[in-house]
Amino acid sequence: MxxxxxxxxxxxxxxTGGGGPPVTPxxxxxxxxxxxxxxxxxxxxxxxxxxxxxxxxxxxxxxxxxxxxxxxxxxxxxxxxxxxxxxxxxxxxxxxxxxxxxxxxxxxxxxxxxxxxxxxxxxxxxQSASTRDIAFGQANLGRDHDVVAEEVGQLLDEQSVLDCLDTLTAIQRQAVALAYYSGRTYSEVADHLEVPLPTIKSRIRDGLKRLENCLTGSDTA
Missing domain, CATH: 1.10.1740.10 (RNA polymerase sigma factor, region 2, helix turn helix motif)
Structure with a gap:
């Protein structure tokens, strides 16, 4: 058929003469x-x-x-x-x-x-803008931002530690300060205070535990 x-x-x-067809039926x-x-x-x-x-x-x-x-x-x-x-x-x-x-x-x-x-x-x-932003950030922003954030965080942490140091006993505060702010070893702290090494370790351990409780808000003493 x-x-x-x-x-x-x-x-x-x-x-239509063979030209370009209009809309066909x-x-x-x-x-x-x-x-x-x-x-x-x-x-x-x-x-x-x-x-x-x-x-x-x-x-x-x-x-x-x-x-x-x-x-x-x-x-x-x-x-x-x-x-x-x-x-x-x-x-x-x-x-x-x-x-x-x-x-x-x-x-x-x-x-x-x-x-x-x-x-x-x-x-x-x-996609192009995202690639440029990432490249620019890696080259120019990341390090500076991190440094600033670390410095601010460090200042806040240091202030918190200083506040919490006041919660320690005098002998705890002295031992912790010598070990962590004077950079001395436990043995050097013991020699400086003329206290047996096990006693110094105990004081520092107890002092650090109290600092931790103070900084985390769990100090019940």
Whole structure:
């Protein structure tokens, strides 16, 4: 049996002189008549948008924005970023509507092209910015920030230790201070105080335990 849709398309080309075909009837292409009607309507809306018709733009947006947003979301995987790209695409569509060529793509295909380009550009910019930030941070910020943080933390720790030293007994405070602030060994502390080494170790151990309890807020003494 002859292929009727193919024959219909051939007859249509003959009747139109063999030029570039306009929108072909659904019987020739097998396309959904409703879809063809929607496409024709979008073309009409773009023509109107090119003249500055805001109502046409609103209708065009409502008819197509869900697909633009869906593509942007698939690429960016962020609702906020996809919403921004969608807005950018329609601003671009408003300004470029006069340049739309129905011979090159359908209105929806044109919008998808604009969306894909903008979304991909967004991904590339963010990746590039992230790479630059990481490199800059590693080269310039990390070390300085760490030094400052350590110095501030050290000052706070030292003040806390000084406050907690007052909770020690006089002999505990003396032994701890000699060992940790004068840099002496336990043996040197014992010789300096003329106290047996086991006694010094006991004093320092008890003093450090009390300091720990004070610094952690668990001192019950």
């Amino acid at each position: 002859p292929n009727e849709p193919r024959l219909a398309a051939i007859r249509l080309r003959r009747n 659904s019987c020739a292409t097998g396309a959904d008549p409703d879809e063809l009607a929607r496409m024709r309507r979008l073309v009409e809306l773009l023509d109107s948008i090119a003249t500055g018709d805001r109502e046409a733009f609103t209708e065009f947006y409502r008819a197509t924005s869900h697909r633009v947003f869906g593509l942007a979301l698939r690429i960016l995987r962020s609702h906020a970023a996809a919403e921004e790209i969608t807005q950018e695409v329609y601003l671009q569509a408003w300004s470029l509507a006069a340049g739309y060529d129905r011979k090159l793509s359908s209105p929806m295909g044109w919008l998808m092209m604009l969306t894909h380009r903008r979304a991909v550009d967004r991904v590339r910019r963010e």
